[in-house]
Every structure is written in structure tokens, then in C-alpha cells.
Amino acid sequence: xxxxxxxxxxxxxxxxxxxxxxxxxxxxxxxxxxxxxxxxxxxxxxxxxxxxxxxxxxxxxxxxxxxxxxxxxxxxxxxxxxxxxxxxxxxxxxxxxxxxxxxxxxxxxxxxx
Amino acid sequence: xxxxxxxxxxxxxxxxxxxxxxxxxxxxxxxxxxxxxxxxxxxxxxxxxxxxxxxxxxxxxxxxxxxxxxxxxxxxxxxxxxxxxxxxxxxxxxxxxxxxxxxxxxxxxxxxxxxxxxxxxxxxxxxxxxxxxxxxxxxxxxxxxxxxxxxxxxxxxxxxxxxxxxxxxxxxxxxxxxxxxxxxxxxxxxxxxxxxxxxxxxxxxxxxxxxxxxxxxxxxxxxxxxxxxxxxxxxxxxxxxxxxxxxxxxxxxxxxxxxxxxxxxxxxxxxxxxxxxxxxxxxxxxxxxxxxxxxxxxxxxxxxxxxxxxxxxxxxxxxxxxxxxxxxxxxxxxxxxxxxxxxxxxxxxxxxxxxxxxxxxxxxxxxxxxxxxxxxxxxxxxxxxxxxxxxxxxxxxxxxxxxxxxxxxxxxxxxxxxxxxxxxxxxxxxxxxxxxxxxxxxxxxxxxxxxxxxxxxxxxxxxxxxxxxxxxxxxxxxxxxxxxxxxxxxxxxxxxxxxxxxxxxxxxxxxxxxxxxxxxxxxxxxxxxxxxxxxxxxxxxxxxxxxxxxxxxxxxxxxxxxxxxxxxxxxxxxxxxxxxxxxxxxxxxxxxxxxxxxxxxxxxxxxxxxxxxxxxxxxxxxxxxxxxxxxxxxxxxxxxxxxxxxxxxxxxxxxxxxxxxxxxxxxxxxxxxxxxxxxxxxxxxxxxxxxxxxxxxxxxxxxxxxxxxxxxxxxxxxxxxxxxxxxxxxxxxxxxxxxxxxxxxxxxxxxxxxxxxxxxxxxxxxxxxxxxxxxxxxxxxxxxxxxxxxxxxxxxxxxxxxxxxxxxxxxxxxxxxxxxxxxxxxxxxxxxxxxxxxxxxxxxxxxxxxxxxxxxxxxxxxxxxxxxx
Numbered sequence: 001x002x003x004x005x006x007x008x009x010x011x012x013x014x015x016x017x018x019x020x021x022x023x024x025x026x027x028x029x030x031x032x033x034x035x036x037x038x039x040x041x042x043x044x045x046x047x048x049x050x051x052x053x054x055x056x057x058x059x060x061x062x063x064x065x066x067x068x069x070x071x072x073x074x075x076x077x078x079x080x081x082x083x084x085x086x087x088x089x090x091x092x093x094x095x096x097x098x099x100x101x102x103x104x105x106x107x108x109x110x111x112x113x
Numbered sequence: 114x115x116x117x118x119x120x121x122x123x124x125x126x127x128x129x130x131x132x133x134x135x136x137x138x139x140x141x142x143x144x145x146x147x148x149x150x151x152x153x154x155x156x157x158x159x160x161x162x163x164x165x166x167x168x169x170x171x172x173x174x175x176x177x178x179x180x181x182x183x184x185x186x187x188x189x190x191x192x193x194x195x196x197x198x199x200x201x202x203x204x205x206x207x208x209x210x211x212x213x214x215x216x217x218x219x220x221x222x223x224x225x226x227x228x229x230x231x232x233x234x235x236x237x238x239x240x241x242x243x244x245x246x247x248x249x250x251x252x253x254x255x256x257x258x259x260x261x262x263x264x265x266x267x268x269x270x271x272x273x274x275x276x277x278x279x280x281x282x283x284x285x286x287x288x289x290x291x292x293x294x295x296x297x298x299x300x301x302x303x304x305x306x307x308x309x310x311x312x313x314x315x316x317x318x319x320x321x322x323x324x325x326x327x328x329x330x331x332x333x334x335x336x337x338x339x340x341x342x343x344x345x346x347x348x349x350x351x352x353x354x355x356x357x358x359x360x361x362x363x364x365x366x367x368x369x370x371x372x373x374x375x376x377x378x379x380x381x382x383x384x385x386x387x388x389x390x391x392x393x394x395x396x397x398x399x400x401x402x403x404x405x406x407x408x409x410x411x412x413x414x415x416x417x418x419x420x421x422x423x424x425x426x427x428x429x430x431x432x433x434x435x436x437x438x439x440x441x442x443x444x445x446x447x448x449x450x451x452x453x454x455x456x457x458x459x460x461x462x463x464x465x466x467x468x469x470x471x472x473x474x475x476x477x478x479x480x481x482x483x484x485x486x487x488x489x490x491x492x493x494x495x496x497x498x499x500x501x502x503x504x505x506x507x508x509x510x511x512x513x514x515x516x517x518x519x520x521x522x523x524x525x526x527x528x529x530x531x532x533x534x535x536x537x538x539x540x541x542x543x544x545x546x547x548x549x550x551x552x553x554x555x556x557x558x559x560x561x562x563x564x565x566x567x568x569x570x571x572x573x574x575x576x577x578x579x580x581x582x583x584x585x586x587x588x589x590x591x592x593x594x595x596x597x598x599x600x601x602x603x604x605x606x607x608x609x610x611x612x613x614x615x616x617x618x619x620x621x622x623x624x625x626x627x628x629x630x631x632x633x634x635x636x637x638x639x640x641x642x643x644x645x646x647x648x649x650x651x652x653x654x655x656x657x658x659x660x661x662x663x664x665x666x667x668x669x670x671x672x673x674x675x676x677x678x679x680x681x682x683x684x685x686x687x688x689x690x691x692x693x694x695x696x697x698x699x700x701x702x703x704x705x706x707x708x709x710x711x712x713x714x715x716x717x718x719x720x721x722x723x724x725x726x727x728x729x730x731x732x733x734x735x736x737x738x739x740x741x742x743x744x745x746x747x748x749x750x751x752x753x754x755x756x757x758x759x760x761x762x763x764x765x766x767x768x769x770x771x772x773x774x775x776x777x778x779x780x781x782x783x784x785x786x787x788x789x790x791x792x793x794x795x796x797x798x799x800x801x802x803x804x805x806x807x808x809x810x811x812x813x814x815x816x817x818x819x820x821x822x823x824x825x826x827x828x829x830x831x832x833x834x835x836x837x838x839x840x841x842x843x844x845x846x847x848x849x850x851x852x853x854x855x856x857x858x859x860x861x862x863x864x865x866x867x868x869x870x871x872x873x874x875x876x877x878x879x880x881x882x883x884x885x886x887x888x889x890x891x892x893x894x895x896x897x898x899x900x901x902x903x904x905x906x907x908x909x910x911x912x913x914x915x916x917x918x919x920x921x922x923x924x925x926x927x928x929x930x931x932x933x934x935x936x937x938x939x940x941x942x943x944x945x946x947x948x949x950x951x952x953x954x955x956x957x958x959x960x961x962x963x964x965x966x967x968x969x970x971x972x973x974x975x976x977x978x979x980x981x982x
Contacts, residue, residue, distance in 0.1 A: 028145040044149060045172040048142065052177055064141070070151055074144030 005088035026076040059085035126170040223481030224532035230474035240447035250443035253401040259454040264392040279308040279404040288651040293353040297836040303377040320364030331363035338378040411440040482576040484874035489580035501592035513585035521577025615918035621864035623926035634941035641784025643718035644842040655832035672820040675716035675811040680708040686786040693769040704795040708804035722760035724779025733801040743775035752795040792938040879963040883970040891978035903971035
């Protein structure tokens, strides 16, 4: 199976969170999800870096908006997954499922047998 | 209300972030940082939150967040923006017509001055560059005089065959008489050794460079001379007479380039000068040029030549009488950076004036640039709203800087184009002003244009940078709220620049007045003789033989008051004997002399202080006859002072001139026989009739042209083959100081330009200031101020600045001009008058410039300016 898209592990996570937030994702919101829901400690700056790289690769697109008092009147950069991003996520998912499907049954049932 | 300090993110961290972060990313990241800070504040309290903020800021310091020059991230459609920049620039230019005019014309005039002066500088520096071997041509000198004995050339060639490829002697013979068929005229003639045309590069259009001067009685003429006398270029082998000898044309040169030190239309072989052929060490009248072999060090060679000469005379090298030899590079002669020699072969320039002109060009340009800076910043109020709006809709500061820099580029290059056109059309006038001939093709030289373009960029940056920086700095909030004021800082800089401008102008003014004063001093100084209405012309044998007839005829005319013959005019005497000043023959000084007839001193109005004139006794020099007659010497006061005699004491004392001893017959009052740059030296008048080359005629003030015709007819009658090419003494005198008078003209022109540009700048400034302060003045008037108060109030600031400028400029100007004057042995002093005149004119110009605007502001009814409140 040929791999068309290259996604790092962290990039994949960020991309997944972005996709899950349905157009409302921005640097801090993604950081919060990763920290609070996935329980993984992460730097805000790493998330931003990942987002910009994803954007360079064409997996997300962005737009400015949603200024609020809490941000000192500054706008957020909202990220949205592109078709290519979706394709990349699909591919990653398919590859994993393929690998899971090849998994010998006894490997994860050893405790039971 | 802002929250208390500890509930806000640390300001230093914020500053650091803003410092490093790339503009397009700043907003979103700063927003995230702030939101995060508030989250943390709620979760962990202020201390922890501030700490975490610091960490976050430092962690964001990454490659992709750093500021970069060309960030193409998240950019908009730039083309549309650029179109808008142009549109706004043009609209602003049209809206403020006076401002645009001042800026454009100031820059254009400044640049035109600069271009013209640079052309001049380039022309001066290009002198003699066209000679193929210029780097290997050297002239032999003794460090004082440009001329050497005629043996030096052959002597050096014989003794240093390895080092010296060729040697050429050149002598310029003035006013030689030519006859072509029926036509006759006088012209200067070069005599040179036959290698002349292989040493110097003067290409021929007819004939052969190497053989043209090989045969006696051959002559090379310029294309110009060929066209003038024959009407065609093809004049090979044509015959004519010069000084009574027959010559044949063996070559025609292309015209001598304008930037050539050696300027001649006629060239004949050196050996045709019969009296100059015999090699001797005692007759110094010749320029000796050497073409050295490759890789020969002139410094080493000149020592060797000096030793060889000393060896010949058996003088030890270290004795004070030993000869010194300097090999002067041909490249150095025109601008003479190293030495200033007497008896120069052609008109030379002076590297000092090249520098001075260059400095003036830069100063004028600076004044024009300052105008731009001052007017742009003082107008900032009008552009402030624009800047505010642009920032609100998302312009970065960088973009605004580019916008305003771009505007200054537009202005500068617009005026550069304008000034190229101006230079083109003004070039003929400038040529006349500076006394040079440059053609406009210089202007189209690619290198020159590229230099100008580079200069344009430099000026744009120089004059656009500060306004761009200042205009882009405005905070949208304060600008748009409407309570925006011009910053005091900009005002300070503006003041400093105005002071600088006027200091330059005042300096140029004093320099101009100083040069002018010295020029007047020279022209009005009593020379010790009367040069008015005296004409002179060269004579030939016919006239010499029939001189008495001519003289009688001429004196019959009531408009002619005197006729005389002499070896030279007293204007610029160059021939000298030696006068013994001590017991041995080694103690001697040079003494200049001319030979004159007995009417000469009366005609010239020279003053005999003691003794008898030539009218009473005139014994010729060198002709001791059997009756023991001794020559008549009339010495000047300076000669008498050599022996510490006063005029009365000197008469009858024996002096020895060139080995002939005779008593002093009379003492004449000192007179100037050289340029004012040199002091009066010992001089003797003698009366050997076989040494007369010129006739002088003094005429009255009336019917000058008829008198001239009359003289011409009489000369024609006694000497039919002599051209009557007369000149006036005072014309020749003016000619001697042509350099000074040109300098003065050039200075006057450019000082005027500088002052005009500076005044235009000031006019612009006061106009804007008047607008800015209109309300203040209105209120003052309501409260009882009258027109005079308002005018004074507005003028005071500027007069103060001009006053400071004058205080700064005067000492410098006085120092520099005093230094310049020391070049002249006979000089005026600047005195207080020059300074006063400069101060008064500067203040007057200032008052005139600002008076109009100040008055206009003062006369406006307060209701008009206060209505909008």
C-alpha cells in the first residue's frame, strides 16, 4: 500500500482535533483539548508550529476572526481541515485499520487464554 | 479601567514578544497568549500565570515566528495597494500645489546644479586622459620652473638609454607672423622634437605621425587651421610662410580635444629654431618630456639624472649648489597636485577648486534634501489621518514606511528627470560661466546616468527615511480622536535642519563676497603704471626699419598720445638676468628685465623717483663701445632694497648685472609685472634697441574705432606683410585674472541658487506653520493683539534660527576665506563689511520670505479661523 501523505504523530493529533472542532479550532482551543481531554502536556507554541506546517502542506486552511475582550480585542486564526487534510486523515486511518486487521488474534488475547 | 499590574501579563515579556514576532502572526499569537494568561490566572493565581506567560513567550521564539524581511505569509493583494499608493501620492501632490512646486523645483534646481558641477569636475579630472602613454610620460623640472635648458633632453637620452625611450623638447613661440598667399595673421606655434607625435597621442587625418616632423621646414597643422585657411582638410604639401621662412604642410591632425593641456594648431620641427639648436646649459626655455620604458621608477631615475648632471659639473651631490631634478608625471601637470611651477606650458586648473566645487555641489544638494525632510514632516498633520485609517484597516508599519519612502522616490526621480532636461538646456550657459567647453554627450554617458540613478536612490532614502519613519509612527487612536499634535521632537530636528541650511547659505554668501572683494581689489589696485587705453602689437623687420616714419605719422593724430617700442609688455614679464649681490660671483639673485625705448616710461606713466630717465641718457646693454660707455640701468625700489639703499642713495651706485658693471642711472617706483599672487621682485629696465618685439600705442577715449582703423592703415603702409593683430593691455590684464573672475561668477551663481532653495524651504515651512497656528493667532487677536504682534510672533522663531545659523557660519567662513586670501601676495582683508553685508542680506531675505505669510496670517479676521470651534 503506497503512502501518499506524510503526517507526523503530533501533526495527526492536531489535525484530528482541528477536524473535530468543526471550523472553530484555533491555537489555544486545540491546546486545551490536547491537554485536558487527551491528558497530554503540550506547548502552545508546538501546536501553533504544527498548525502552520499543516497549512504549508495544504491540510488546513485558516482565516482571521472572532476577536474578544478576553484577547485584548485581538482576532483568532481559525483553522479548518481541507479536502487534502481529510484525505490524509483517511489514509492514516485506513493504514492503521489495515495493520490492525493483520494483527494475530492471540497477541491481545494472551491474558485470557 | 485597566486591571492592577499583577493581574496583567508582564510587560517586558510582551515587549520581547512584539520585538521578535513576525507581523502577520503577531495578532493571533498575542491573542492566544493573553487568553491563556487569563485562564491561568483563574486556575493558578497571578504569580504562576505571569511565570507561565514568560515561558510561553520564550517558547514561541521559533524559526517560523521570527521577523523576516519578505514574509509572504497571509499577504493580501498587494498590487491593488500599490495602485492606491500612487493614486494617493498624486492626489496629495495636486492638492498641495505650492508644496509640490517647492519640493520638485528645489530638488530639480539642486540636482541640476549638482549635475553641472559634476560634469565640470569630471571634465577637469579627464584632462590628458586620451594620451596612450600618459602614465609613462614625465616632464623634467627643477621643482620651481617648468622649463629646462635645451641640452637636458638629449643629455638624458644619451646617458639613460635603457630607462628613457624618447625625449622631446617643446617650446611655445608666441605671435608668429604667417603669410598664406595674400593673407597674413599671427598665431602661437609649437616647436618640438620629431618624436612628439609618437609620445603624445594626437591622431593624424593626413600624413604620417612618425615622419611628419623629420624634415626641416615641415609643419603639422590642425584640422581647424586647415579649414580656416584653406577651406578643406586635404592640404598636404601646401606651402606658406612663417616668420619669413617657407614651410610645407606634412600632416593634418584631428582637432585637439578640449581636455588637452597642450593646445596648438601649428607644429614645426625643433631644429628649425636655429638659435636653439646649439646645446647649452645656460638657455632655459624648453619643456623637456621623457617617455620612460616600462617599469622604470621615476623617483629612482630622477636621482640618477641629478647625480649625472652634478658629475658633469663636478659638484658633489650633497653640496648646496647641487642640481635637483624632479620628474613630474604628465598626469599631474594639469591639476598640479604636487607642485606649482612657473613658465607653465598651458592653462592649468587647480585640484583645490575641483574639491571646492564638489563640496558646493554637495551642499546645495543637502539644502534641497533638507527642504524635502522639513516640508514632509511639517505636513505630517495632514497625512496623520490617512496613516490612522490605513493602520485601522490593517496596514503594518513596514508597509507605511514603504509607502512614504516610495513617495520620496517618486519625487526624487521626477525631479531627476526634470534636472537632466534642465542641465541639457543650461549647459551652454554653464560652459560660458565656468570657462570650459563640454558637450552635452557627457550627459548620456551610461556610467554617468547609472551614477545619477544611484545618487537618486541615496537622496530618496536620505530625505524620505525620517519622514517615513515619523509618519508611520502615529498611533491610530490619538490621530483619529482628533487631539493630535505635532511632536515636539520633530520640531527640534526641523529647527536644526533650518539652522544648517542657513549656515551653508551664509557661508556661501561670505565666500562669494570675499572672492568678489579680492577681485575688485586686484582690478583697482594701483599697478605702478597706467594700463588704460594702451594697445600693443607684434612687429616685424619692415616696421622696425620704418619705425620713425610710423611714429611721426601716428603722433600727428590728436587721439594718439604716445608711441613706444619694447621687448615685452609690463604685464607678465618672464625673462631674467642675474644681479650680483655679494663679493663673489656665486652671490646673485634673479632680476627680471625688459628692454624699452626712451618713450616707454612716459607712455606707461611709470614714476621715476630719482635719477635720469632714458630720454636724457640711453646706453644699450651688452654694447660697451670704445669710449667706455656703460649700459643704462633703471632699477625698481625692490632692487635698491636688496642693497639697503633708498632711491636717492641708489643713483650712481655700481651694480653688476650678468657680468656687466654699471652705475644705477635711476630708480623707478615699484610696479606689478606679474600676477598678484606673486610679490614684486627685483626688476631692471634696459634699452637695447635690437631687443624690441612689440609696439605700444596709447590712444584717447574718443573715436576709438576710427583711431584703431587709422593705426591699422599706417602699419599697413610701412609693413604690408604684417598683420595688425592688436590687443589692449587692460584686456590682457583681465585675462590674467580670468580664473578669479570665473570663480567669482560661479560662486555668485551657486550661492544664489543655494539661498533661493533655502528660502523656498523656509517659505513652505512658514506657510504650514501659519496654518497650524491660525487658531492661536485668532485667539490672540480676540484678546487684543494687533497685526504687528502676530507678524513678530511668527517671524521671531525664524529670525532666531537664522541668527544662530549666522553665528555658526561666520567664524567658519572668515577662517576659510582668510586662508584662501593667503594665496595672494597682495590681498584685501575681509573686514567687518563683508560680514555685515552677509548678515543684513540674510536677515532681509528671511524677512521678505516669511513676511508675506506672517502678514497674511495677521490680517485674517479672527472670526474666520475660530468659527469651526
